[in-house]
Protein backbone atom coordinates (compact mmCIF):
# COMPACT_ATOMS: atom_id res chain seq x y z
CA UNK A 1 0.00 0.00 0.00
CA UNK A 2 1.60 3.26 -1.12
CA UNK A 3 -0.13 6.46 -0.09
CA UNK A 4 0.82 10.12 -0.34
CA UNK A 5 0.88 11.31 3.26
CA UNK A 6 1.09 14.93 4.36
CA UNK A 7 2.85 14.96 7.73
CA UNK A 8 2.28 18.14 9.75
CA UNK A 9 4.66 18.04 12.71
CA UNK A 10 6.82 20.86 14.09
CA UNK A 11 9.38 18.79 16.01
CA UNK A 12 12.15 17.87 13.54
CA UNK A 13 13.20 14.69 15.41
CA UNK A 14 9.66 13.29 15.45
CA UNK A 15 9.05 14.39 11.86
CA UNK A 16 12.19 12.55 10.78
CA UNK A 17 11.35 9.41 12.75
CA UNK A 18 7.80 9.21 11.36
CA UNK A 19 8.97 9.98 7.81
CA UNK A 20 11.58 7.22 7.94
CA UNK A 21 9.08 4.65 9.20
CA UNK A 22 6.35 5.55 6.72
CA UNK A 23 8.82 5.59 3.84
CA UNK A 24 9.99 2.13 4.88
CA UNK A 25 6.32 1.02 4.86
CA UNK A 26 6.14 2.11 1.21
CA UNK A 27 4.44 5.50 1.60
CA UNK A 28 5.45 8.79 0.10
CA UNK A 29 5.76 11.44 2.84
CA UNK A 30 5.49 15.20 2.32
CA UNK A 31 6.55 16.99 5.53
CA UNK A 32 5.26 20.36 6.76
CA UNK A 33 6.54 22.09 9.92
CA UNK A 34 3.40 24.17 10.51
CA UNK A 35 -0.21 24.68 9.44
CA UNK A 36 0.53 27.51 6.99
CA UNK A 37 3.02 25.32 5.10
CA UNK A 38 0.50 22.46 5.12
CA UNK A 39 -2.22 24.68 3.62
CA UNK A 40 0.18 25.86 0.90
CA UNK A 41 1.10 22.25 0.03
CA UNK A 42 -2.58 21.29 -0.02
CA UNK A 43 -3.28 24.02 -2.57
CA UNK A 44 -0.84 22.33 -4.96
CA UNK A 45 -1.76 18.68 -4.46
CA UNK A 46 -4.14 16.63 -2.35
CA UNK A 47 -2.61 13.82 -0.26
CA UNK A 48 -4.34 10.50 0.43
CA UNK A 49 -4.09 11.15 4.17
CA UNK A 50 -3.00 13.87 6.61
CA UNK A 51 -1.06 13.04 9.78
CA UNK A 52 -1.62 16.04 11.96
CA UNK A 53 0.12 17.02 15.18
CA UNK A 54 -2.20 18.69 17.68
CA UNK A 55 0.32 21.15 19.14
CA UNK A 56 1.70 23.32 16.33
CA UNK A 57 3.04 26.88 16.22
CA UNK A 58 0.56 29.26 14.55
CA UNK A 59 -2.55 27.42 13.37
CA UNK A 60 -3.18 24.53 15.80
CA UNK A 61 -3.73 21.00 14.57
CA UNK A 62 -7.34 21.08 15.66
CA UNK A 63 -7.95 24.38 13.81
CA UNK A 64 -6.30 22.99 10.68
CA UNK A 65 -8.48 19.86 10.85
CA UNK A 66 -11.54 22.10 11.16
CA UNK A 67 -10.51 24.13 8.09
CA UNK A 68 -9.91 20.99 6.01
CA UNK A 69 -13.36 19.70 6.91
CA UNK A 70 -15.03 23.01 5.98
CA UNK A 71 -13.47 23.19 2.52
CA UNK A 72 -15.20 21.13 -0.20
CA UNK A 73 -11.89 20.39 -1.84
CA UNK A 74 -10.25 18.91 1.27
CA UNK A 75 -13.33 17.63 3.14
CA UNK A 76 -12.85 13.98 2.23
CA UNK A 77 -9.14 13.65 3.06
CA UNK A 78 -8.67 11.25 5.99
CA UNK A 79 -6.99 12.82 9.03
CA UNK A 80 -5.14 11.09 11.85
CA UNK A 81 -4.33 13.38 14.80
CA UNK A 82 -1.07 12.94 16.71
CA UNK A 83 -0.87 14.22 20.23
CA UNK A 84 1.03 14.08 23.49
CA UNK A 85 -2.19 14.59 25.36
CA UNK A 86 -3.94 11.47 26.50
CA UNK A 87 -7.04 12.99 28.00
CA UNK A 88 -10.43 11.66 27.02
CA UNK A 89 -11.79 15.18 26.50
CA UNK A 90 -9.09 15.94 23.89
CA UNK A 91 -9.78 12.71 22.09
CA UNK A 92 -13.49 13.52 21.91
CA UNK A 93 -12.71 17.04 20.65
CA UNK A 94 -10.32 15.67 18.03
CA UNK A 95 -12.84 13.20 16.68
CA UNK A 96 -15.66 15.76 16.76
CA UNK A 97 -13.57 18.10 14.62
CA UNK A 98 -13.50 15.43 11.97
CA UNK A 99 -10.34 13.44 12.61
CA UNK A 100 -10.73 9.79 11.55
CA UNK A 101 -8.39 8.48 14.21
CA UNK A 102 -6.29 9.71 17.06
CA UNK A 103 -2.89 8.47 18.22
CA UNK A 104 -1.27 9.41 21.52
CA UNK A 105 2.50 9.95 21.66
CA UNK A 106 4.61 7.99 22.28
CA UNK A 107 3.39 5.35 19.81
CA UNK A 108 5.19 2.50 18.11
CA UNK A 109 5.93 2.88 14.38
CA UNK A 110 4.16 -0.42 13.82
CA UNK A 111 1.00 0.89 15.47
CA UNK A 112 1.11 4.04 13.37
CA UNK A 113 1.50 2.06 10.13
CA UNK A 114 -1.38 -0.23 11.11
CA UNK A 115 -3.68 2.68 11.96
CA UNK A 116 -2.86 4.41 8.67
CA UNK A 117 -3.67 1.21 6.79
CA UNK A 118 -7.01 0.86 8.58
CA UNK A 119 -8.01 4.48 7.91
CA UNK A 120 -6.97 4.30 4.24
CA UNK A 121 -8.92 1.10 3.72
CA UNK A 122 -12.00 2.76 5.17
CA UNK A 123 -11.64 6.24 3.71
CA UNK A 124 -9.27 6.17 0.72
CA UNK A 125 -9.60 2.81 -1.06
CA UNK A 126 -7.69 4.19 -4.09
CA UNK A 127 -4.57 4.28 -1.90
CA UNK A 128 -4.83 0.60 -0.93
CA UNK A 129 -3.85 -2.48 -2.90
CA UNK A 130 -7.19 -4.23 -2.57
CA UNK A 131 -8.43 -5.52 -5.93
CA UNK A 132 -11.69 -4.05 -7.23
CA UNK A 133 -14.43 -5.55 -9.44
CA UNK A 134 -17.30 -3.95 -11.31
CA UNK A 135 -19.47 -5.87 -13.75
CA UNK A 136 -16.74 -8.27 -14.87
CA UNK A 137 -14.09 -5.57 -14.95
CA UNK A 138 -11.29 -6.48 -12.54
CA UNK A 139 -8.41 -4.26 -11.42
CA UNK A 140 -5.55 -5.49 -9.27
CA UNK A 141 -3.33 -2.66 -7.93
CA UNK A 142 -0.71 -5.12 -6.68
CA UNK A 143 0.03 -6.70 -10.06
CA UNK A 144 -1.07 -3.59 -12.01
CA UNK A 145 -3.34 -5.81 -14.14
CA UNK A 146 -6.75 -5.08 -15.52
CA UNK A 147 -8.97 -7.76 -17.01
CA UNK A 148 -12.45 -7.59 -18.53
CA UNK A 149 -14.30 -10.92 -18.57
CA UNK A 150 -10.92 -12.54 -18.01
CA UNK A 151 -9.36 -10.76 -21.00
CA UNK A 152 -6.24 -8.69 -20.33
CA UNK A 153 -6.67 -4.95 -20.93
CA UNK A 154 -3.61 -2.82 -21.61
CA UNK A 155 -3.72 0.62 -20.04
CA UNK A 156 -1.23 3.45 -19.77
CA UNK A 157 -0.24 4.54 -16.22
CA UNK A 158 -2.62 7.53 -16.15
CA UNK A 159 -5.55 5.47 -17.48
CA UNK A 160 -4.78 2.85 -14.84
CA UNK A 161 -4.83 5.40 -12.01
CA UNK A 162 -7.97 7.01 -13.42
CA UNK A 163 -9.77 3.66 -13.65
CA UNK A 164 -8.57 2.71 -10.14
CA UNK A 165 -9.92 5.95 -8.69
CA UNK A 166 -13.27 5.64 -10.49
CA UNK A 167 -13.66 1.96 -9.52
CA UNK A 168 -12.96 2.66 -5.84
CA UNK A 169 -15.55 5.49 -5.92
CA UNK A 170 -18.36 3.98 -8.01
CA UNK A 171 -21.67 5.73 -8.78
CA UNK A 172 -20.33 9.10 -7.64
CA UNK A 173 -19.89 11.91 -10.15
CA UNK A 174 -16.41 13.47 -10.20
CA UNK A 175 -15.80 16.85 -11.78
CA UNK A 176 -12.72 17.40 -13.96
CA UNK A 177 -10.94 19.48 -11.25
CA UNK A 178 -11.69 16.70 -8.71
CA UNK A 179 -10.23 14.07 -11.02
CA UNK A 180 -7.14 16.22 -11.63
CA UNK A 181 -6.70 16.59 -7.87
CA UNK A 182 -7.19 12.90 -7.16
CA UNK A 183 -5.59 11.19 -10.15
CA UNK A 184 -2.97 13.64 -11.39
CA UNK A 185 -2.28 14.93 -7.85
CA UNK A 186 -1.54 18.40 -9.11
CA UNK A 187 -4.27 20.44 -10.68
CA UNK A 188 -2.24 23.61 -11.19
CA UNK A 189 -0.33 22.81 -14.35
CA UNK A 190 -2.72 20.44 -16.12
CA UNK A 191 -5.62 21.61 -18.27
CA UNK A 192 -9.08 20.23 -17.59
CA UNK A 193 -9.44 18.88 -21.12
CA UNK A 194 -6.55 16.50 -20.31
CA UNK A 195 -9.12 14.54 -18.29
CA UNK A 196 -11.29 14.15 -21.40
CA UNK A 197 -8.32 12.88 -23.41
CA UNK A 198 -7.56 10.13 -20.88
CA UNK A 199 -11.24 9.22 -20.44
CA UNK A 200 -11.38 8.75 -24.23
CA UNK A 201 -8.30 6.48 -24.16
CA UNK A 202 -9.74 4.52 -21.24
CA UNK A 203 -13.05 3.99 -23.05
CA UNK A 204 -11.34 2.89 -26.20
CA UNK A 205 -9.27 0.30 -24.24
CA UNK A 206 -12.49 -1.07 -22.73
CA UNK A 207 -14.46 -1.11 -25.94
CA UNK A 208 -13.62 -4.66 -27.09
CA UNK A 209 -15.52 -6.19 -24.17
CA UNK A 210 -18.23 -3.52 -24.04
CA UNK A 211 -17.02 -2.19 -20.68
CA UNK A 212 -16.65 1.34 -22.07
CA UNK A 213 -20.34 1.81 -21.17
CA UNK A 214 -19.34 1.74 -17.50
CA UNK A 215 -17.52 5.07 -17.89
CA UNK A 216 -20.34 7.59 -18.07
CA UNK A 217 -20.32 11.28 -18.91
CA UNK A 218 -22.61 13.34 -16.71
CA UNK A 219 -23.31 16.43 -18.76
CA UNK A 220 -22.15 19.62 -17.10
CA UNK A 221 -20.76 17.75 -14.08
CA UNK A 222 -18.06 15.27 -14.98
CA UNK A 223 -17.60 11.51 -15.07
CA UNK A 224 -18.58 8.46 -13.10
CA UNK A 225 -18.28 4.72 -13.27
CA UNK A 226 -21.51 2.83 -12.88
CA UNK A 227 -22.76 -0.68 -13.61
CA UNK A 228 -26.18 0.84 -14.16
CA UNK A 229 -27.21 1.90 -17.64
CA UNK A 230 -27.27 5.67 -17.94
CA UNK A 231 -30.41 7.37 -19.19
Ligand code: CA
Pocket residue numbers: 009010011053054055056
Ligand atom coordinates in the same frame (compact mmCIF):
# COMPACT_ATOMS: atom_id res chain seq x y z
CA1 CA B 1 4.12 19.64 18.20
